[in-house]
Amino acid sequence: MDRGNHAIKGISLQQIKKVYHDNVVVESVDLELAEGQFLCLLGPSGSGKTTLLRMIAGLVKPDGGRMLLNGEDIVSVPANKRNFGMVFQQYALFPHMTVWDNVAYGLKARGEKARSSRRRSKST
Ligand SMILES: Nc1ncnc2c1ncn2[C@@H]1O[C@H](COP(=O)(O)OP(=O)(O)O)[C@@H](O)[C@H]1O
Ligand SMILES: [Mg+2]
Structure with missing residues (x-):
């Protein structure tokens, strides 16, 4: 899967x-x-x-249904190949940093240029 340009054109969740x-904690979720x-x-x-x-981020495997990214099935794609960012609630945040800095951290760690990561964090 070529995710080099980071473009996400569409996510589709089916059942x-x-x-x-x-304990069924997520059931039959359809989402476009x-x-x-x-x-x-x-x-x-x-x-x-x-x-x-x-x-969606690939940290938990669904027990049913299909998950498409730009039309490709991503259920078997590992988290580090999906190129999704996830800002966790509470524990995984850096308390000394602002919300914006926490959002930008993943982009920075990935080596994005400061200006681009500032712009992308702002639009999140
Ligand atoms: N790793 C896990 N093992 C067992 N049960 C879990 C696990 N993660 C979440 N759950 C259970 O799944 C349900 C949904 O949890 P969660 O997705 O965290 O809900 P929300 O984010 O809407 O508060 C809850 O009943 C929770 O206890
Ligand atoms: Mg929650």
Whole structure:
């Protein structure tokens, strides 16, 4: 998969499912997201928001369904090859840095130029 230009043109989730110890925590999630779209997942604590994001990032493997990025199935693509950024809630943040710096950190670690990472963090 060539993700060299970082372009995300579309994400498609089809019937995505996750089960932990017989407990279905994400069930039949269908979602289409086009380039430039901004999506908020809202739901009570424990409803599966983080699990869904972790599956998209490749940190958790779905137990069912399909996940396409730009039309290619990414379910078997490892997290480090997906080129997704994820800013975690609370524990994995740097408390001495601003929200903006925390968002920019992943881009900086990846070697993006300062100006470009500032611009991209701002648009996040
Ligand atoms: N690694 C795990 N092992 C077992 N259960 C988990 C695990 N991660 C999450 N869960 C359970 O899955 C459900 C959804 O959790 P989560 O995705 O963190 O919800 P949210 O982010 O919406 O608060 C919760 O019941 C949670 O306890
Ligand atoms: Mg959560």
